[in-house]
Structures are given as structure tokens and as C-alpha cells.
Amino acid sequence: MHFKSLLLLAIQHVTDRVVFALMIINKAGGLIYQHDFAEGLNQLSSNDYLVFAGTFHGVHAITTRLYPLSHQTVATRSSLSNFDRPDPPSGIEVLETESFRLQCFSTLTGTKFLLFTEPQQANIEGILRRVYELYSDYVMKNPFYQSEMPIRCEGFDRRLVAYLRPLNSR
């Protein structure tokens, strides 16, 4: 009995920490990358993924304009030099549902990384930073990649899976 509950706990622990999927949206709102790493999310049709990306992009753009405080800080800080410019308004960063959590990371150039994980997943920011690193290495340094176009880089896929698989099976 005791052993059984331990086993259950272990399974719980494993299923709690899952990275489901990654999407990358370019600065025009087009979906340029979509990859599933674990079971758990329903598959949508490729058209629905495109619609999702476009919709999220629009909502994100509007939410960046909702929060008025950052404009005030710009006004009070205008006497300072250009170097400590405040961060641009961030927009939606997290969406949470009962079964998954969507974390959005927007780069300075407007590319968005969406990571779908279990709600209890730890260190999501670290994972996203590492994914961004892989993207800047294996996509942006690839001479055959045209920016803003769908990402078809075998080296990027390979490194991404090599990084995320061990996280899921831990």
C-alpha cells in the first residue's frame, strides 16, 4: 500500500513537469514554427494553428497598449540619457488554464516564443531563454534561413528535442 502510493506520487511528479509544445510567431503575426514535445494537448489542424498565432499576436499587440503606466515613466524620465530607456510595455506574458500554462516571451525584435507546459512546470523562464539561445544559434546563423519565413532547420529541431526530452522524462 505504502509502496503503491509512493509509485503514484512518482508518476504524479513526472506528469506534473511536462513541456507540451513550442510555437514561434514572427513579428507580422505569422506562425513560423510549431513543434510538439509530449502528449497532452489536442492536435489542431494546421489552419487552426495559423489562426491561433494570428489571434494571439493581435491580442498581444492590444494588451501592450492597455497599461498606461509605462507612458508616464517615459515622460518623467525624458531628462535622462537614451541609454536607460524603459522596457517597452510587455503585453500578455502568461495564460493559464486548468490543464496547461502558456508562457509568452517576446524578443526585442518582436518575435514571440510561446511555450505550452503543465501549470506546475518550474523554471519556465530559464527554458525559454535556452530556447531563444538555440533559435539565435541554429536558426539565425544558418545562411539558408530567410528571416520571417517558416523555420525548417534540421539542426535546430535536433538540439531543441535534445534539450527538452530530458526535461520531460525527469
Place this chain on the structure above:
Amino acid sequence: MASQPTKWALGNQAPARGSSQGLRTPANGKTIYNRPLNRSRTQELSQASFAYLFGEMVSYAQRRVTDIQDLEKRLNNQGHPIGLKLLDLLLYREPPRSQLRPLNIIALLQFITTVLWKHLFARPADALEKSSNPETPDEYMITDNEPLVNQYISVPKGMDQLNCAAFVAGVIEGACDGAGFAARVTAHSMGTKTEGELWPGKTIFLVKFQPEIVEREQFLGKS
């Protein structure tokens, strides 16, 4: 007399132009040619900046190119002068008693896979083999499991034949030509065919010496 002021003007301009700072001359006026040739210990470069540079070289070679052979040929041509010059530089840096130019094929290839490889990639090549096929005694194979130049490159689906390490093949070819062993060097991807997943970027450089070189080698070996 009238020409005097203009002469002055020119004279004033000339040093200004000489000391103008730009991409070619750094702020302290010391270019790469002012440095001693032997200082090699701390000469490490950023791999990221090399990756961007090499990416642009590949894109540049890709312009107005008809097929993949043509593209590889261009990359090869970009590497050739580097090999030619590196042979001289690296021999000069060797200790005085081993500064001799390699005099046979094996010595040359060993120089390439150890000294030249270590200078370029900070490690020796992974293997050096002679072709086991008796019909092609002029072929040698240098293996690199993970060529540094290909680190960030993913070749698209339609261009499977292409291996951007053709640039390194050009460097090897330049070194062989400079040493007096005319050869053709080509780069071939082997990662997917043999051994599979362990080294997906595995590349074999096929060094094919000209027939007269092999003939000379055999003649010298007999005497």
C-alpha cells in the same frame, strides 16, 4: 605662385587621410601586419562572429550560381588562398628543425590533420585513411566528425548533396598545392549513411592527388 596654396592644401590633407579611422585601420594604427607572426597562444576568435561571416560567405557564393557543384566550387575557391598562406605561416611557426616543407604525401597529410587542423579548429582531425580500393591509390580520406564551419548550418531538404565544408576542402587543397602536391579535395557528408545518429554532421574530405604526384611518390619511394 598661384599654385602654392593648393599645394599646402594637399599637403595638409594627405596625413589626415592616412590617419582616418575606418574598418581597415584600427584606432591605434596597428593592423594585423604590425603584429609578430609567431604570437599564436592567445589568438582565439569568437565562433559567433565567424558563424555570421561564414553565413554571409555562403550566401555570397550562392548568388548567380546554377547548381550545387558550382556552389561547392565557389566555396572551395574561397578557401584555396587561405590554405596556400597557412602552409607557409604554420611551417614558419614550427620549431626550426621541423620547418622543412613536407616531402611526401603522408608527411603532408599528417601536417594538415594535426598542425593545420589544430590551428584552425583547436583540435586534430578525427581520422586519416588511405583508400582501400586498389584502383584508386591516389585517394586519401580525412574525417571530421563535426566540422566547425557547419556547426550552425542546416542544409535545406532540396540541397542534400551540399556540404558547406567545401570551404575547408579548399583550404586543404590550397595547402597541398602550395607544398607541390597538386590535388583535388571534395567534402562529403557521411552522417546519415553510416553510423547514423552519433555524428550527424560527419564529413569526409576526399583528397585525390594528380596522377603525376602518385607516380613521383612511387619513384621516390623505390630509390
